[in-house]
Amino acid sequence: MQSSSERIARIASHLHPPSSQMEETSLLGRSGCRAKGGTPGFKVAILGAAGGIGQPLAMLMKMNPLVSVLHLYDVVNTPGVTADLSHMNTGAVVRGFLGQAQLDNALTGMDLVIIPAGVPRKPGMTRDDLFNINAGIVRTLCEGVTRCCPNAIVNLISNPVNSTVPIAAEVFKKAGTYNPRRLLGVTTLDVARANTFVAEVLGLDPRNVNIPVVGGHAGVTILPLLSQATPPSSFTPEEVAYLTERIQNGGTEVVEAKAGTGSATLSMAYAAAQFADACLRGLRGDVGIVECSYVASQVTELPFFASRVRLGRGGVEELLPLGPLNEFERAGLEKAKKELTESIHKGVSFIKS
Ligand SMILES: NC(=O)c1ccc[n+]([C@@H]2O[C@H](COP(=O)([O-])OP(=O)(O)OC[C@H]3O[C@@H](n4cnc5c(N)ncnc54)[C@H](O)[C@@H]3O)[C@@H](O)[C@H]2O)c1
Numbered sequence: 001m002q003s004s005s006e007r008i009a010r011i012a013s014h015l016h017p018p019s020s021q022m023e024e025t026s027l028l029g030r031s032g033c034r035a036k037g038g039t040p041g042f043k044v045a046i047l048g049a050a051g052g053i054g055q056p057l058a059m060l061m062k063m064n065p066l067v068s069v070l071h072l073y074d075v076v077n078t079p080g081v082t083a084d085l086s087h088m089n090t091g092a093v094v095r096g097f098l099g100q101a102q103l104d105n106a107l108t109g110m111d112l113v114i115i116p117a118g119v120p121r122k123p124g125m126t127r128d129d130l131f132n133i134n135a136g137i138v139r140t141l142c143e144g145v146t147r148c149c150p151n152a153i154v155n156l157i158s159n160p161v162n163s164t165v166p167i168a169a170e171v172f173k174k175a176g177t178y179n180p181r182r183l184l185g186v187t188t189l190d191v192a193r194a195n196t197f198v199a200e201v202l203g204l205d206p207r208n209v210n211i212p213v214v215g216g217h218a219g220v221t222i223l224p225l226l227s228q229a230t231p232p233s234s235f236t237p238e239e240v241a242y243l244t245e246r247i248q249n250g251g252t253e254v255v256e257a258k259a260g261t262g263s264a265t266l267s268m269a270y271a272a273a274q275f276a277d278a279c280l281r282g283l284r285g286d287v288g289i290v291e292c293s294y295v296a297s298q299v300t301e302l303p304f305f306a307s308r309v310r311l312g313r314g315g316v317e318e319l320l321p322l323g324p325l326n327e328f329e330r331a332g333l334e335k336a337k338k339e340l341t342e343s344i345h346k347g348v349s350f351i352k353s
């Protein structure tokens, strides 16, 4: 039997653990004696969880009732983020992991791995300018996935997505664990922007608008299909030109407004949380879940392409066809395919060479 002062001392030591003990400590929970939780649900890891996207995304996933366990991994600052989020009285148990030595523990047993790790753009940069740093980060993290949760669904956010998804695929192929249905590049922010900007033009509630955005996630590869808008709508040529340009440059609009301090984080966390929720509902067996995503594809002749996909227990259950395109969209598709071909080749070569 412990005295109350012993119990309090034990709790205090759990509240300020050395970072190397963080994982074990959070398993004990605040009471210092029992693992908290027991909520049925999925196990989700966020890699890059202390970053501009990672932190609000971690908060949104902590609020998601489908999540029972939330692992937060980064090379900096996860103790603070984990302690902070762990005080939210939602069901998910939060555990923090710091530095590469803890990567495998962060990943073991995960159902869904969300990767926003890597550097963001500054004004004047393209997403491809991030390749040299982010390609290596994505490779290292995906190698961890092959070792510890090869069957997990992976949501890849790190830019340049047009190349990082092919990089991840090659890492998984090399390890013999590749399942193209389980690797998804996150392009949901393009759809969120398209819905928002189109709703502004039409004077509608953005929640009632749905614009498929296909191709990829950079400049001209972002191809909004305004002719397939829901609700069915017609646009003047000026509106089409304005909307297409604004959707394709939405990321740059934020990078410039942030003036050197980063790129979209809050809208991205919101979009990533929506996409992750759709993946989890698919895993649960819900039907009729359709999202746009950059995935291994047969929709065009390119090996990777963003299109509408139907999600289910296996991840991507079906690639939906592009549907009828107008002349403007057909021209946009050709431009998108040209740039995508190079970005895919660059990603594949990074691992193969
Ligand atoms: N797909 C999209 O639509 C989309 C939208 C916005 C941003 N992004 C991309 O997401 C990435 C992250 O953006 P951000 O604003 O959160 O950047 P950030 O710099 O704020 O955060 C990135 C985090 O990654 C961590 N990190 C770096 N190397 C790591 C490693 N090896 N292992 C684990 N974590 C590591 C950093 O410590 C940092 O906490 C960027 O590449 C950005 O371009 C993609």
Ligand SMILES: O=C(O)C[C@H](O)C(=O)O
Residues within 6 Å of the ligand: 120, 121, 127, 159, 189, 250, 251, 252, 254, 255, 263, 264
């Ligand atoms: O634009 C960026 O660099 C970040 C992201 O890809 C975005 O679309 O906001």
